[in-house]
Amino acid sequence: MAAGESDEQLAERLATAAGAILLELRARGEFEGKALGKAGDEQANAMLCREIRAARPADALLSEEEKDNLARRDNLRVWIVDPLDGTREYGEGRNDWAVHVALAVGGVATVGAVALPGLGVTLTSGAPVPLRPANSPLRMLVSRTRPAAEAVFVAGKIGAELVGMGSAGAKAMAVVRGEADIYLHTGGQYEWDNCAPVAVAQAAGLHVSRVDGAPIRYNNADTYLPDLLICRKELAEEVLRLAGEFTPA
Incomplete structure (x- = not known):
């Protein structure tokens, strides 16, 4: 962890890193389809959970790929993680999948990073994107x-x-x-x-x-x-x- 790393910086770094793991795994060609999705979930989740626990040991953690511990409800701060959102799309070689790293404080989604590895983009709550004009038609x-x-x-x-x-x-x-x-x-x-x-x-x-x-x-x-x-x-x-x-x- 970088010294003095903010919650926003941590979320962005980890979401981007998990995306890199997933892209590299897919590029190796060792797995296909559902097996690729399963391996990707496991590898990205292992890194995310390890790094969050090391960087924020006092915080709780909820991940799609981890057994839930309801003791998290006693913690004001809980990291909420989806290591691979869109497993089917990832396994099919598409780009419309994501990595989610978030921090809820007092039940409110406060910090978030969403990596879109197939597009080479990570969007974060710490660096909001200016909204474009509405589409026509919507x-x-x-x-x-x-x-x-x-x-x-x-x-x-x-x-x-x-x-x-x-x-x-x-x-x-x-x-x-x-x-x-x-x-x-x-x-x-x-x-x-x-x-x-x-x-x-x-x-x-x-x-x-x-x-x-x-x-x-x-x-x-x-x-x-x-x-x-x-x-x-x-x-x-x-x-x-x-x-x-x-x-x-």
């Missing part, structure tokens, strides 16, 4: 394999173009980067799927909430998070209203 991100019915409904009402993409981190960062305007997800996630993306999106000045408008809280006993909305602030009121009007068939 662009809404959905799962490339399972578009949520609520998102399809809202997109139709506001005339938004649906854009399929892989991992949650890749989708959230596409909004941060101005490639899209809305990411509405109702298909279920876990805290590690969105804590780092939420921290980065908030720092960039985007709206972030649950689909009912409630704030997103972390370090819960149950780590399941059914839904979220990340979008440009000027669109939030209408998107939330329309999402509330959706009635399943």
